[in-house]
Amino acid sequence: MNVLEFSDRMIPYEEFADDLAARIANMIQSTHDDPEYISQNKAWRLFGRRNVERWRKEGKVEPCKRPGKLEYRTADLRLLQRTTQDYFKKVQIRTKRVRKQDKKD
Numbered sequence: 001m002n003v004l005e006f007s008d009r010m011i012p013y014e015e016f017a018d019d020l021a022a023r024i025a026n027m028i029q030s031t032h033d034d035p036e037y038i039s040q041n042k043a044w045r046l047f048g049r050r051n052v053e054r055w056r057k058e059g060k061v062e063p064c065k066r067p068g069k070l071e072y073r074t075a076d077l078r079l080l081q082r083t084t085q086d087y088f089k090k091v092q093i094r095t096k097r098v099r100k101q102d103k104k105d
Helices: 013-031 038-045 050-055 075-082 100-104
Strands: 003-005 011-012 037-039 064-066 069-073
Touching: 003 013, 003 075, 011 013, 037 038, 037 075, 038 050, 038 069, 050 075, 069 075
Parallel strands: none
Antiparallel strands: 003 011, 037 069, 064 069
């Protein structure tokens, strides 16, 4: 019997595959009726304005410009929604070096 070992428990491979297949089928069913493109306002309502603006600023999603409105591919937004995001950028701390001559003055 094949067993997958995770950090917190061990699961038989068949059980893991069945659970994974069920989750994938659920995801496909939930996105089956999504239109190919949605307006910017609808994207803001569904995914949060700050999220959409952050993804656009980071270059992760690009709007399609139509006369009078912006639209986003729904599949791109769904993918970003399911992806773990790193909200905190690593900040480099710079220290100012003081020369001995500067200290004497």
